[in-house]
Amino acid sequence: MAGRPGPSSEESAGALGRAGEAGGQAKSSQKIEDLMEMVKKLQKAGSLEPKVEVLINRINEVQQAKKKASEELGEARTVWETLQKELDSFPYGVHMTWPFYLCPNLMILRLHCQEKESEAQRKQTMLQECKERISALNSQIEEEKNKQRKLRLDFEEQLEDLMGQHKDLWEFHKPEQLALEIDALDSNKEQLLKEEKLVEAKLEDVKHRLCSQFGAKGCSTITEGLFLRSQEAAAVVHLFEEENRKAQELLGAAAQRQEQLQQKCQQLQQKKQRWAQGPSLQSSLGR
Known part of the structure; x- marks a missing residue:
């Protein structure tokens, strides 16, 4: 052991x-x-x-x-x-x-x-x-x-929106675009003036023909005489109404165009204001 x-x-x-x-x-x-x-x-x-x-x-x-x-x-x-x-x-x-x-x-x-x-x-x-x-x-x-x-x-979506607004403002403020808008307005104005002068000339021609046909005294009473029931009077009234309708259409189109341009100008001004505020928004997003 x-x-x-x-x-x-x-x-x-x-x-x-x-x-x-x-x-x-x-x-x-x-x-x-x-x-x-x-x-x-x-x-x-x-x-x-x-x-x-x-x-x-x-x-x-x-x-x-x-x-x-x-x-x-x-x-x-x-x-x-x-x-x-x-x-x-x-x-x-x-x-x-x-x-x-x-x-x-x-x-x-x-x-x-x-x-x-x-x-x-x-x-x-x-x-x-x-x-x-x-x-x-x-x-x-x-x-x-x-x-x-x-x-x-x-951030990318907001940046794309700001870039689109900037592009719209740039397109609107280009001298070529402004010149085109001014030329279009001048052309519409000249067209309306021509139509107005043409209507006045036709009315003067009708008046001269009536005066030559019925004399000086007949011119004062054509609204109450046979002329009101004649074919010439009906043609004159129809022509006047047609020209007046065309003139009204042109005036309406011009007014509508002017209103559209004013609305577009207001929209672009609003976009310009938002675009001016864009850098502050972008800087805040960057922070």
Whole structure:
């Protein structure tokens, strides 16, 4: 029995040596805590997108550390089970003679296994929290992208509207366009004057023919005489009405054209005012 304790002491010493390696696991725990701190800082800072790859790398490191810790935990359990079997195989009297160097080692191994299990569980919990945080951050990034895209589209629409207003104002204020509008108005005015003179000339001609036919005295009584019932009078009235109708149509068309031009001028003035306010709107959107 004096020769048996030697191997058990060596295995216990080896187990204690591996327990000393547990201090290295504190580094992986520190990495997880650093990862959580970095996620919190990213949430406060708002710049999330460029750090996703860094978070993924940190998670991979944590997973590797967890795997290594699991392997060490398995080794510690194996050693503990081996020592427990050896202890159970000894007689009761031998048990009572080894409490000073074997039982403390078993307690250390048991505590070491419990610590490993707790550490692995804590790392698993922190890893799951990190994954949930990353998923939430990705959702926030996508939402922010959608908002920026919508703002960009709204700005482009407003910019196109301002450019269209500017183009309309430019077209209206071009000297060539103004000259064409003035020429059209002058042409309509001259046409109306010609029509009016033509009607007056025809009326004078009819008047002269009537006076030459009935004499000077007959001219004063043509409204009450046979002339009112003659074909010539009917032709004159019809001609006068026709010319008057044409003149009224031309006058109406000219008035309508003038009204349209006035409305267009007012619209262009309003567009010019909005265009003048456009740079302030664009600068506010830029901010």
